[in-house]
Amino acid sequence: MRPGLGIDRVRGVIHSRGVGSSREDGEGHAGAAARGGASRGQGQGQRQVHLLAVPPRQVGGRRRLDAARPPGPRGHWLMGNVAEYERDRIGFLRRHHREFGDVFSFDERTVFTVDPRLAHQVLAATNREYVTEAAPFAGASAPRDAGEFAGPWMRARRALRGALGDDAAGEWDAAFLAALDAALGRTAGRPVDVLPVMLGLAAETVAGLCLGADAAEVPELLAVNHAALLPFEEASYQLPAWVPSRRNRRFFRAHGRMTEALTRIVAARRAGAARSGGRDLLGVLLDARPALSEREVTTTLWSLLIGGHGVPAAALTSLVRELALRPGLTAALASEAAQAAAAGEAPRNPGDPGAAESPESDGTPESAGTPGTPGAGEGCPRARLPLAEAVVREVLRLSPPAWMLTRVACVPAELGGWRLRPGDEVLLTAYLIHRDPRWWPRPDEFDPSRWDTAHPPPGAHLPFGSGPRYCPGSSVAMRQLTLAASRIAQRFHLDAPDAAATVPAFSGRLAPAGLRAAFRPRRPA
Numbered sequence: 001m002r003p004g005l006g007i008d009r010v011r012g013v014i015h016s017r018g019v020g021s022s023r024e025d026g027e028g029h030a031g032a033a034a035r036g037g038a039s040r041g042q043g044q045g046q047r048q049v050h051l052l053a054v055p056p057r058q059v060g061g062r063r064r065l066d067a068a069r070p071p072g073p074r075g076h077w078l079m080g081n082v083a084e085y086e087r088d089r090i091g092f093l094r095r096h097h098r099e100f101g102d103v104f105s106f107d108e109r110t111v112f113t114v115d116p117r118l119a120h121q122v123l124a125a126t127n128r129e130y131v132t133e134a135a136p137f138a139g140a141s142a143p144r145d146a147g148e149f150a151g152p153w154m155r156a157r158r159a160l161r162g163a164l165g166d167d168a169a170g171e172w173d174a175a176f177l178a179a180l181d182a183a184l185g186r187t188a189g190r191p192v193d194v195l196p197v198m199l200g201l202a203a204e205t206v207a208g209l210c211l212g213a214d215a216a217e218v219p220e221l222l223a224v225n226h227a228a229l230l231p232f233e234e235a236s237y238q239l240p241a242w243v244p245s246r247r248n249r250r251f252f253r254a255h256g257r258m259t260e261a262l263t264r265i266v267a268a269r270r271a272g273a274a275r276s277g278g279r280d281l282l283g284v285l286l287d288a289r290p291a292l293s294e295r296e297v298t299t300t301l302w303s304l305l306i307g308g309h310g311v312p313a314a315a316l317t318s319l320v321r322e323l324a325l326r327p328g329l330t331a332a333l334a335s336e337a338a339q340a341a342a343a344g345e346a347p348r349n350p351g352d353p354g355a356a357e358s359p360e361s362d363g364t365p366e367s368a369g370t371p372g373t374p375g376a377g378e379g380c381p382r383a384r385l386p387l388a389e390a391v392v393r394e395v396l397r398l399s400p401p402a403w404m405l406t407r408v409a410c411v412p413a414e415l416g417g418w419r420l421r422p423g424d425e426v427l428l429t430a431y432l433i434h435r436d437p438r439w440w441p442r443p444d445e446f447d448p449s450r451w452d453t454a455h456p457p458p459g460a461h462l463p464f465g466s467g468p469r470y471c472p473g474s475s476v477a478m479r480q481l482t483l484a485a486s487r488i489a490q491r492f493h494l495d496a497p498d499a500a501a502t503v504p505a506f507s508g509r510l511a512p513a514g515l516r517a518a519f520r521p522r523r524p525a
């Protein structure tokens, strides 16, 4: 059973075997998604057994799965809670949070928490007590092995830190703005589905970031992979990878094409046959010391490409919705953009000084100034566009694209007084934490001004996660979203008559379902 979707589903697929592996491994990448995501030391298909939830016992009028498990809904005698969850995921979570409190179990091996303190604790203990859904480069067959496989990934992360920090992230501002103008310009003022436009924009942006001049074929491959991954994200139950279902075959085909392309690009770059004009992430990875293997480089690229595609596109789509609903706010953003431009301040050029310390320094983004938004130093356009930045933060608070984070215990662990066994899964509901009135006054209200004073406790603001597996693209993402908010407001009239009626889709990534909008160019002032 996979109630925990979000980015981890995708990453489970990506990371489970490393990009260079194949079906011959026995299960390949789709194995993680197909089994519910995991190198967990359980035989193939065993994970699905959790679907057949053991009927809980009634203990003293309180439902308990067993003495060692948190309380939780009883569900159907055979199917557990899957059907109810699938009918209305967030409604299910809200109901059971109200009934059972901040920690409740979904089935024998799956626990939800809506407690920021516990979320923070779990995220901070990742790579020690917990693993992300499956470890990068994993060929691991048991959760206890996953830390070992996270090693190369963490080395790659460290190598990338400088290149993805706030100073360096500015190098891509101009390319991002050009791609944004082009993507919205192509819509020619006609109403369009916003998410596909943003997926195209994000694909082009992240492909350029990773591969520079060698990126040409990658945006299309990302689109193909995105489409192949969607069914895995949307369903709670998957067939094992070895079943030659249409969905599995489609995924293997898409994945194989991307693998082949990345392997070719990496090999050519290593051989010096292809040279990117600027400094891209592939260049950084190839220069890493100690050197990363070809497969580690390729797998890291794959993770960055997938992580930097669907999630930012979902965030951009939510941003458009909020802007479309608030003409007054867009006018204020346009005026801020005009002032910043007049002062020659936006966007900033490469080499800007003054970025804040990386949140990875101690694994706690909350310690890096404003909670959950690291690196907002004076050199960042966010500092020059404070309203745009606050709008973005508010969008990410109300609609975190990665609305549920997943961890798997790899050793016996403790969560809020409950015992977890290796293989148990903890689901951190960022969406509910972000809307909890205990940490957020008027939690459902869109109010960028709250960021003038907001000081949520650790773990209460998780748009980019926390701890050692904090999003490595967060600085780039915050910059680009801030620039996008400002640019869209300045250059386009937004017309989205149905925006208020769109509902959030709690799929792999949270985004307003079916949002349509027309981006009509404004006359230059």
Ligand code: HEM
Pocket (backbone or CB within 6 Å): 007, 008, 011, 132, 157, 206, 209, 303, 304, 305, 307, 308, 309, 311, 312, 315, 400, 401, 402, 405, 406, 462, 463, 464, 465, 466, 468, 469, 470, 471, 472, 473, 474, 476, 477, 481
């Ligand atoms: C609005 C934009 C973005 C949001 C909201 C976002 C959110 C997140 C979150 C919440 C996580 C942590 C997941 C967890 O703890 O399980 C994460 C991880 C990750 N993100 Fe982002 N992300 C964004 C943009 C990007 C970009 C632009 C890139 C690539 C340049 C990227 C690459 C990654 C990667 C590779 C990981 C996995 C990190 C690891 O496992 O160590 N993300 N992201």
